[in-house]
Amino acid sequence: MDxxxxxxxxxxxxxxxxxxxxxxxxxxxxxxxxxxxxxSPEAKVSAHYCLDEDGTLYSLVPExxxxxxxxxxxxxxxxxxxxxxxxxxxxxxxxxxxxxxxPDEQIATLIPLVARIKDRHGIGRGNVVGHSDIAxxxxxxxxxxxxxxxLAKRRLALPSPTRNLIDPHWSxxxxxxxxxxxxxxVSDSWKAVIAFQRRxxxxxxxxxxxxxxxxxxxxxxxxxxQGEP
Numbered sequence: 001m002d003x004x005x006x007x008x009x010x011x012x013x014x015x016x017x018x019x020x021x022x023x024x025x026x027x028x029x030x031x032x033x034x035x036x037x038x039x040s041p042e043a044k045v046s047a048h049y050c051l052d053e054d055g056t057l058y059s060l061v062p063e064x065x066x067x068x069x070x071x072x073x074x075x076x077x078x079x080x081x082x083x084x085x086x087x088x089x090x091x092x093x094x095x096x097x098x099x100x101x102x103p104d105e106q107i108a109t110l111i112p113l114v115a116r117i118k119d120r121h122g123i124g125r126g127n128v129v130g131h132s133d134i135a136x137x138x139x140x141x142x143x144x145x146x147x148x149x150x151l152a153k154r155r156l157a158l159p160s161p162t163r164n165l166i167d168p169h170w171s172x173x174x175x176x177x178x179x180x181x182x183x184x185x186v187s188d189s190w191k192a193v194i195a196f197q198r199r200x201x202x203x204x205x206x207x208x209x210x211x212x213x214x215x216x217x218x219x220x221x222x223x224x225x226q227g228e229p
Contacts, residue, residue, distance in 0.1 A: 001112060003049065003059040008039040010046035011065040018063070018121040020078070020085035021114060022070055024131045025141040026050070027094030034091060035060075044068060047087035049113065055105035057113065063120075073134035074185040076127070081134055086117050090142055101145050114156045126183070128157040136195035137188045144202035160200040161219035167211040168218045175209045178217055 024047065026034035031052040037043045038050060038060055047069040050058040061067040069087030078084050090110065092102060114128065128151065131139040152159035170178065176186045179196060186192040190207045197205045200216050 001057065001109075001116065003057040006035055006039060006050070006058045006060055008046040008060040008067070009041050010038070010044055010068050011061045014064070014066045014083045015080055016078070016083040018084060018086060019123060020075065020081065020127040020129065021117055021123055022081065022085045022087050022129055022131060022134060023142050023146070024069060024087065024089045025092035025094050025143060025146075026089050027092070027096060027141060029093055029097050031056075031091045034089060038089065047089040049087075050089040050091065051106055051110055051113070052091045053103050053106050055103075055109040057109055063117070070131070070134060071138065073131075075129060075134045076183040086121070088113065090146075092142070095140055095143065099143060099145065102142075102147060107147055107150055111151065111154060111156065114151060115154065118156060125152075125155060125158050129183075130199060132195045132198055133184065136185060136191045140198065144198050144205060148199065158220065161216050165212070165215035165219060167215045169211075170214050172209050175214055175217065178221060182217060182221060 028034045035050055035058060038046050046061050046067045048061045048063055048067050050060060063086055066082050067087050068082055070081035070085060073081040075081060090102065090106065093099060118128065130146065131141045148157055149159060151157035176189050179192055180186045184192045184195065193209055193213065194205055194207045197213065201212060
């Protein structure tokens with residue numbers, strides 16, 4: 001896969017092997033503005049890749065180095081997400097500057113990129129996550145318009161369960177315990193629920209723990225039958 005080199009100085013040594021992919025949106029009006037920031041020594045932020053809306057891919061930080069994209073974050077017991085992850089910035093204005101759907105050309109480049117990174121590092125589908133999954137109190141990206149199902153049907157991310165859903169009728173406290181077991185930081189319970197909904201039930205993001213939320217989380221925690229995506 002061809003990528004345009006746009007080196008960023010913002011990286012250091014990893015303290016852990018790569019076990020995750022974190023997807024972001026840039027949240028800036030233009031790709032060039034995002035690249036300038038990701039490559040600015042003063043900004044002290046970076047990512048391994050930046051993907052423009054037309055499908056143009058930029059390589060910023062070598063995968064063996066620790067890029068600075070996750071900030072304060074947590075997933076499945078890991079707190080130094082930067083050390084354990086590959087960060088991909090996907091160009092989109094974001095909620096602040098006119099959030100919009102991700103173009104087909106962009107996703108057509110993202111899919112093989114994620115597939116190759118996933119295979120190269122042996123990353124499980126449950127560790128292909130959004131910035132809002134690992135930092136629910138701070139982040140909303142890549143947001144409710146991101147086409148997770150395009151990745152899920154290729155076994156590159158977990159799908160949102162839709163079949164044979166059973167509401168376990170957990171209390172809110174039990175749901176939060178299960179959500180923590182799944183991987184989320186639930187220290188701010190309302191924002192953790194919103195992050196879960198944004199990822200797995202994007203048509204209704206209200207922070208309310210209802211039967212659909214409980215059923216989807218239960219399905220995600222149960223072993224998937226052989227052959228299911």
